[in-house]
Amino acid sequence: MSVTRFGVSLDEELLKALDDYVSDNAFANRSQAIRHLIEKNMVEEKWKCDNIVAGAVVLVYNHDKKEILKKSTDIQYYYKDFVLSVQGFYLNNINYMEIIAVKGPSKKLTEISEKLISIKGIQHGKLVMSKAQ
Template sequence: MAVSRFGVSLDEELLEALDKYVEDNAFANRSRAIRHLIEKNLVEEKWKCDNIVAGAVIIVFNHEKKDILKRSADIQYEHKAYILSSQGFYLNKMNYMEIIAVKGPSRKLTEISEQLISLKGIQHGKLVMSKAE
């Protein structure tokens, strides 16, 4: 892929914010950070357009609450056309993390993730999506 160079003018406050972003996220330079931000914006625009995307729903909960795994499995079965796989990990004595790989229209994946994340007992949940095509 060919790389094109161009100049960008930013006010001092925005430049400082960019430099902090570069440092906080360990980018090698400003160019990589800008590329990342542009790509992130393009992906988010695809979500809004309801394009086909791939991603993961991540949920963390107390593993002693066995009914959460069953309810999660029920939701996944109900939406099996969009579920690629799932994997679980014991994080420590109390916490379990399930990662559910998904692919489909962004609105549908958002709906599925909201069902999973809103299960009673979920301590933390997040949907991460990226372009699939």
């Protein structure tokens, strides 16, 4: 892939924000950060168009609360056409992390994640999506 160089003019405040972003995310340079931001924006635009995307729903909860696992499993079964795989990990004696790999229209994956994340007792939940094609 060839690279084209071009100049960008930014005011001081925006340049400082970009430099902070580079530093906070351990990018090698500003160009890498700008590429990342552009690609991220392109993916997010595809989500709005309801394109087919792949993703993961990450949930953290107390594994001793069996009703959480049951509700999560029920939701996954209801959306089985979009769930690719599920992995679970004990983070410690109590906390459990469940990663649910999903693929489908972005609106449907958002719907699934909202149902999962809203289960009473979920300590943390997040959907991450990326282009699938």
